[in-house]
Amino acid sequence: MWSAPTPFLARNPTVSVALRAKNAGRSASTPELARNPTVSVALRAKNGVGREVVQVRGAGLACAAMAAPEFVPLKPTDAPRAYSSPPRRPESWVADRPGEVGEAGQPRADRLGNQGPDQGYVLHIVRQLEGKLTLTDGEAEADAFAGAITVALKRASFFGRAPVIHDLTVAFRVWGFLDAKPAADLVTLRKGLFEEVRNPHHYEEQRAIADAVPESTLRMLPAAVEAAHAADWRSLLDV
Numbered sequence: 001m002w003s004a005p006t007p008f009l010a011r012n013p014t015v016s017v018a019l020r021a022k023n024a025g026r027s028a029s030t031p032e033l034a035r036n037p038t039v040s041v042a043l044r045a046k047n048g049v050g051r052e053v054v055q056v057r058g059a060g061l062a063c064a065a066m067a068a069p070e071f072v073p074l075k076p077t078d079a080p081r082a083y084s085s086p087p088r089r090p091e092s093w094v095a096d097r098p099g100e101v102g103e104a105g106q107p108r109a110d111r112l113g114n115q116g117p118d119q120g121y122v123l124h125i126v127r128q129l130e131g132k133l134t135l136t137d138g139e140a141e142a143d144a145f146a147g148a149i150t151v152a153l154k155r156a157s158f159f160g161r162a163p164v165i166h167d168l169t170v171a172f173r174v175w176g177f178l179d180a181k182p183a184a185d186l187v188t189l190r191k192g193l194f195e196e197v198r199n200p201h202h203y204e205e206q207r208a209i210a211d212a213v214p215e216s217t218l219r220m221l222p223a224a225v226e227a228a229h230a231a232d233w234r235s236l237l238d239v
Contacts, residue, residue: 111207114154118162122149125165133177136187142198147190148172150210155218166222173225174213174236186233214238 095102106115126145133144151171156163169178175190176182193212197205217225217236228236 111203113150113207114157114210116153116157116160116162119153119156122152122156122163122168125163126152126168128165129168129172133172134179134182135177136182136191138191139194140198143194143196144172144175144177146198147194147206147209148175148177150206151175151213151218154210154213158215158218170218170220170222170225171213173222173229174217174233175209176229176233179229183233189239212237212239 106112126149129145130141133141135141135144148168148171151174152163152167155167155170172178175194176186193205193209196202197209213236220228225236
Protein backbone atom coordinates (compact mmCIF):
# COMPACT_ATOMS: atom_id res chain seq x y z
CA MET A 1 0.00 0.00 0.00
CA TRP A 2 1.24 3.48 -0.79
CA SER A 3 -0.19 6.87 0.13
CA ALA A 4 -0.49 9.13 -2.88
CA PRO A 5 0.70 12.66 -1.97
CA THR A 6 -0.29 15.71 -3.95
CA PRO A 7 3.06 16.07 -5.85
CA PHE A 8 2.74 12.49 -7.09
CA LEU A 9 -0.79 13.10 -8.32
CA ALA A 10 0.36 16.20 -10.15
CA ARG A 11 2.97 14.10 -11.98
CA ASN A 12 0.64 11.16 -12.55
CA PRO A 13 -2.72 12.22 -13.97
CA THR A 14 -3.68 8.56 -14.33
CA VAL A 15 -3.72 8.06 -10.57
CA SER A 16 -5.48 11.41 -10.09
CA VAL A 17 -8.24 10.31 -12.46
CA ALA A 18 -8.67 7.09 -10.53
CA LEU A 19 -9.02 8.89 -7.22
CA ARG A 20 -11.57 11.34 -8.62
CA ALA A 21 -13.55 8.44 -10.10
CA LYS A 22 -13.58 6.68 -6.73
CA ASN A 23 -14.74 9.80 -4.88
CA ALA A 24 -17.54 10.27 -7.43
CA GLY A 25 -18.74 6.71 -6.95
CA ARG A 26 -17.66 5.57 -10.42
CA SER A 27 -15.47 2.64 -11.37
CA ALA A 28 -11.75 3.27 -11.47
CA SER A 29 -11.62 1.60 -14.89
CA THR A 30 -11.69 4.70 -17.10
CA PRO A 31 -10.48 5.31 -20.66
CA GLU A 32 -7.55 7.25 -19.28
CA LEU A 33 -6.42 4.17 -17.35
CA ALA A 34 -7.03 1.88 -20.30
CA ARG A 35 -4.67 3.94 -22.46
CA ASN A 36 -1.89 3.65 -19.84
CA PRO A 37 -1.05 -0.07 -19.36
CA THR A 38 2.10 0.68 -17.35
CA VAL A 39 0.16 1.80 -14.27
CA SER A 40 -2.58 -0.20 -12.56
CA VAL A 41 -4.33 1.41 -9.63
CA ALA A 42 -6.10 -0.54 -6.85
CA LEU A 43 -8.04 1.84 -4.69
CA ARG A 44 -8.34 1.00 -1.04
CA ALA A 45 -10.43 2.40 1.81
CA LYS A 46 -9.24 5.35 3.80
CA ASN A 47 -6.42 4.53 6.19
CA GLY A 48 -8.14 6.13 9.21
CA VAL A 49 -6.55 9.57 8.93
CA GLY A 50 -8.49 10.88 5.95
CA ARG A 51 -6.00 10.05 3.16
CA GLU A 52 -6.79 7.86 0.16
CA VAL A 53 -4.44 4.89 -0.06
CA VAL A 54 -3.59 3.47 -3.49
CA GLN A 55 -1.39 0.70 -4.73
CA VAL A 56 0.64 1.47 -7.82
CA ARG A 57 2.36 -1.16 -9.92
CA GLY A 58 4.57 -0.56 -12.88
CA ALA A 59 6.79 2.37 -13.87
CA GLY A 60 9.49 1.01 -11.54
CA LEU A 61 7.41 1.45 -8.36
CA ALA A 62 7.50 -1.33 -5.76
CA CYS A 63 5.23 -0.63 -2.78
CA ALA A 64 4.82 -2.77 0.36
CA ALA A 65 1.45 -3.45 1.96
CA MET A 66 0.31 -1.27 4.88
CA ALA A 67 -1.59 -2.54 7.92
CA ALA A 68 -5.07 -1.11 8.55
CA PRO A 69 -7.34 -1.10 11.63
CA GLU A 70 -9.86 -3.93 11.72
CA PHE A 71 -12.85 -1.55 11.66
CA VAL A 72 -11.90 -0.15 8.22
CA PRO A 73 -14.31 -1.50 5.55
CA LEU A 74 -12.56 -3.69 2.99
CA LYS A 75 -13.44 -5.80 0.01
CA PRO A 76 -13.91 -9.53 0.68
CA THR A 77 -10.95 -10.28 -1.56
CA ASP A 78 -8.58 -7.98 0.34
CA ALA A 79 -6.26 -9.46 2.93
CA PRO A 80 -4.59 -6.55 4.80
CA ARG A 81 -2.20 -7.18 7.63
CA ALA A 82 -3.48 -6.64 11.18
CA TYR A 83 -1.81 -7.04 14.56
CA SER A 84 -2.44 -10.30 16.37
CA SER A 85 -1.00 -11.70 19.58
CA PRO A 86 1.34 -14.66 19.46
CA PRO A 87 -0.49 -18.00 19.66
CA ARG A 88 1.22 -18.88 22.95
CA ARG A 89 3.92 -17.76 25.35
CA PRO A 90 7.15 -19.73 25.32
CA GLU A 91 7.09 -19.99 29.12
CA SER A 92 4.97 -19.09 32.15
CA TRP A 93 4.98 -15.54 33.51
CA VAL A 94 6.48 -15.03 36.94
CA ALA A 95 6.63 -11.91 39.12
CA ASP A 96 10.40 -11.47 39.01
CA ARG A 97 10.65 -7.81 38.11
CA PRO A 98 11.98 -5.25 40.61
CA GLY A 99 9.13 -3.86 42.69
CA GLU A 100 6.85 -6.88 42.27
CA VAL A 101 4.86 -7.88 45.36
CA GLY A 102 5.98 -11.42 46.19
CA GLU A 103 4.82 -14.02 48.65
CA ALA A 104 5.76 -11.82 51.61
CA GLY A 105 3.16 -9.23 50.55
CA GLN A 106 3.51 -5.47 50.89
CA PRO A 107 6.59 -4.28 52.79
CA ARG A 108 6.11 -3.19 56.38
CA ALA A 109 8.24 -0.42 57.86
CA ASP A 110 8.01 3.04 59.40
CA ARG A 111 6.24 5.65 57.24
CA LEU A 112 5.14 3.07 54.63
CA GLY A 113 1.57 3.00 55.89
CA ASN A 114 -0.97 0.33 54.93
CA GLN A 115 -1.47 -0.18 51.20
CA GLY A 116 -4.86 -0.94 49.73
CA PRO A 117 -7.04 -0.35 46.66
CA ASP A 118 -9.06 2.85 46.08
CA GLN A 119 -8.08 4.39 49.40
CA GLY A 120 -9.04 7.87 48.23
CA TYR A 121 -12.70 6.83 48.40
CA VAL A 122 -12.54 7.35 52.16
CA LEU A 123 -12.48 11.12 51.59
CA HIS A 124 -15.95 10.82 50.05
CA ILE A 125 -17.63 8.58 52.61
CA VAL A 126 -16.22 10.45 55.61
CA ARG A 127 -18.52 13.34 54.71
CA GLN A 128 -21.43 11.24 55.97
CA LEU A 129 -20.14 11.80 59.51
CA GLU A 130 -19.76 15.56 59.33
CA GLY A 131 -21.38 17.15 62.36
CA LYS A 132 -22.03 13.79 64.04
CA LEU A 133 -18.91 13.51 66.21
CA THR A 134 -18.73 14.22 69.92
CA LEU A 135 -15.98 16.80 70.36
CA THR A 136 -14.80 18.53 73.51
CA ASP A 137 -13.20 21.93 74.00
CA GLY A 138 -9.96 22.19 72.05
CA GLU A 139 -10.80 19.41 69.59
CA ALA A 140 -11.38 20.00 65.88
CA GLU A 141 -13.42 17.88 63.53
CA ALA A 142 -10.72 18.11 60.86
CA ASP A 143 -8.18 16.58 63.26
CA ALA A 144 -10.60 13.79 64.19
CA PHE A 145 -11.17 13.05 60.50
CA ALA A 146 -7.45 12.99 59.68
CA GLY A 147 -6.62 10.63 62.53
CA ALA A 148 -9.58 8.29 62.10
CA ILE A 149 -9.02 8.01 58.35
CA THR A 150 -5.61 6.42 58.94
CA VAL A 151 -7.24 3.83 61.21
CA ALA A 152 -10.04 3.18 58.70
CA LEU A 153 -7.58 2.67 55.84
CA LYS A 154 -5.54 0.31 57.99
CA ARG A 155 -8.66 -1.78 58.65
CA ALA A 156 -9.64 -1.82 54.96
CA SER A 157 -6.15 -2.94 53.95
CA PHE A 158 -6.38 -6.02 56.16
CA PHE A 159 -9.39 -7.16 54.14
CA GLY A 160 -7.80 -6.25 50.80
CA ARG A 161 -10.60 -3.93 49.69
CA ALA A 162 -11.54 -0.28 49.37
CA PRO A 163 -12.68 1.55 52.53
CA VAL A 164 -16.35 1.44 53.53
CA ILE A 165 -18.38 3.33 56.11
CA HIS A 166 -17.90 0.57 58.71
CA ASP A 167 -14.14 1.15 58.66
CA LEU A 168 -14.79 4.73 59.70
CA THR A 169 -17.34 3.90 62.39
CA VAL A 170 -14.90 1.45 63.97
CA ALA A 171 -12.12 4.04 63.83
CA PHE A 172 -14.24 6.76 65.43
CA ARG A 173 -15.71 4.32 67.94
CA VAL A 174 -12.43 3.14 69.44
CA TRP A 175 -11.41 6.75 70.07
CA GLY A 176 -14.76 7.70 71.58
CA PHE A 177 -15.88 10.18 68.93
CA LEU A 178 -19.24 8.41 68.60
CA ASP A 179 -19.92 8.27 72.35
CA ALA A 180 -22.52 10.57 73.82
CA LYS A 181 -20.25 11.04 76.88
CA PRO A 182 -16.72 9.78 76.19
CA ALA A 183 -14.56 8.78 79.14
CA ALA A 184 -12.49 11.64 80.52
CA ASP A 185 -9.21 9.73 80.43
CA LEU A 186 -9.86 8.70 76.81
CA VAL A 187 -10.50 12.33 75.88
CA THR A 188 -7.24 13.34 77.53
CA LEU A 189 -5.36 10.64 75.62
CA ARG A 190 -6.82 11.44 72.23
CA LYS A 191 -6.32 15.19 72.61
CA GLY A 192 -2.58 14.69 72.76
CA LEU A 193 -2.61 12.33 69.78
CA PHE A 194 -5.07 14.12 67.48
CA GLU A 195 -3.97 17.71 68.00
CA GLU A 196 -3.17 19.33 64.62
CA VAL A 197 -2.84 15.98 62.81
CA ARG A 198 -4.80 17.47 59.91
CA ASN A 199 -1.56 19.22 58.99
CA PRO A 200 0.21 17.11 56.33
CA HIS A 201 3.52 17.70 58.09
CA HIS A 202 2.27 15.58 61.00
CA TYR A 203 2.30 12.30 59.13
CA GLU A 204 4.22 10.52 61.88
CA GLU A 205 1.56 11.57 64.39
CA GLN A 206 -1.10 10.13 62.08
CA ARG A 207 0.85 6.87 61.92
CA ALA A 208 0.99 6.79 65.73
CA ILE A 209 -2.82 6.95 65.87
CA ALA A 210 -3.15 4.06 63.44
CA ASP A 211 -0.47 2.00 65.19
CA ALA A 212 -2.29 2.42 68.51
CA VAL A 213 -5.19 0.32 67.16
CA PRO A 214 -4.03 -3.33 66.88
CA GLU A 215 -5.02 -5.70 64.11
CA SER A 216 -7.09 -7.81 66.52
CA THR A 217 -9.37 -4.83 67.11
CA LEU A 218 -9.68 -3.91 63.45
CA ARG A 219 -10.74 -7.43 62.48
CA MET A 220 -13.70 -7.31 64.86
CA LEU A 221 -17.25 -6.63 63.67
CA PRO A 222 -18.50 -3.09 64.28
CA ALA A 223 -21.11 -4.34 66.77
CA ALA A 224 -18.43 -6.23 68.70
CA VAL A 225 -16.23 -3.14 68.76
CA GLU A 226 -19.10 -1.07 70.13
CA ALA A 227 -19.78 -3.61 72.90
CA ALA A 228 -16.11 -3.96 73.86
CA HIS A 229 -15.67 -0.19 73.87
CA ALA A 230 -18.61 0.25 76.22
CA ALA A 231 -17.18 -2.37 78.58
CA ASP A 232 -13.52 -1.24 78.55
CA TRP A 233 -12.19 1.12 75.90
CA ARG A 234 -8.57 0.26 76.83
CA SER A 235 -9.06 -3.31 75.61
CA LEU A 236 -9.31 -2.05 72.03
CA LEU A 237 -6.19 0.12 72.04
CA ASP A 238 -2.50 -0.57 72.35
CA VAL A 239 -1.51 2.42 74.48
